[in-house]
Amino acid sequence: MLPKSPRLLAALDLLTEVRCLADVGTDHGYFPIAAVQSGKASRAVASDNKPAPLATAAEHIARSGLQDRIDLVLADGLSFLRVDIAAVSIMGMGGFLIERILDAADLSAVEQLILGPNNDHAAVRGWLEDHGWRIADERFVRDRGHDYQLISAVPGKMSLCPDERTYGPILLKTRNEGLLGHLRQKIAALSEARSLARDPDKRQELEIRIRNLEELIR
Ligand SMILES: C[S@@+](CC[C@H](N)C(=O)[O-])C[C@H]1O[C@@H](n2cnc3c(N)ncnc32)[C@H](O)[C@@H]1O
Known part of the structure; x- marks a missing residue:
């Protein structure tokens, strides 16, 4: 079984x-x-x-x-x-x-x-x-x-590289559908947090994280 x-x-x-x-x-x-x-x-x-x-x-x-x-x-x-x-x-x-x-x-x-x-x-x-x-x-x-x-x-x-350590060299290389979906969800959640953030430093930090993730799924 x-x-x-x-x-x-x-x-x-x-x-x-x-x-x-x-x-x-x-x-x-x-x-x-x-x-x-x-x-x-x-x-x-x-x-x-x-x-x-x-x-x-x-x-x-x-x-x-x-x-x-x-x-x-x-x-x-x-x-x-x-x-x-x-x-x-x-x-x-x-x-x-x-x-x-x-x-x-x-x-x-x-x-x-x-x-x-x-x-x-x-x-x-x-x-x-x-x-x-x-x-x-x-x-x-x-x-x-x-x-x-x-x-x-x-x-x-x-x-x-750091991204490969976090998300997996093979998952990234093969553009694994599950991982790409996970990253898209993460981008959506960070974008939501960015739109709510009042502190400009926090907004900028979120912006950088979003851009890095967008780069990964491109
Ligand atoms: C959430 S369960 C995971 C069960 C199974 N491996 C799975 O993936 O479905 C984690 C198990 O690891 C055991 N565990 C935690 N620390 C451990 C250690 N240092 N050595 C051996 N087992 C440990 C816990 O007692 C628990 O039964």
Whole structure:
């Protein structure tokens, strides 16, 4: 059974076939279940740093009948990392928390990262750029009224400009429709704020931000 969430489906689409996936901050456990059920991962580790979400994941994994192929681990970040884990997914957390989890881990045996920060995307892409990772693919999805950027990274080199760190080098290059729509909405909201702003400095600051975004979607 595949997850109903467009965000988790997009993440599954990014995942390459691996022997073992570790899903950090798994909560409900739907992603590792889908990865194993779809055949993308032969095995998985579902980890969380809190017992309650892990208990939910355990229930869902038991219901899926995959207890013998998905291990449950109570751990902070990637402290449990093992050499057979070839892919790591970290989604549904803030960008700075994802950056902290990556920074504390020895990722030398990891071949793919699937990252879905809820915010502060620039921090995550900046970390990848500084630590020998290259963005191989990206997705932009709208799920339950929220816009999400998903990143697939593999070992390698890349160099990004500030806009690419924030909005994604591949999403920008391919003029991703979802991202363009998101930027148009942002421009509309900033234009509204500009029309209401009384302070000339604030108006000018908003004007610059609007112009930068207009430049990006041109
Ligand atoms: C909003 S849920 C995201 C669930 C799932 N990954 C998704 O994207 O749908 C965030 C989960 O991350 C867990 N979490 C937060 N900080 C963590 C950490 N340092 N290490 C492991 N898990 C963490 C929380 O307990 C929570 O279950």
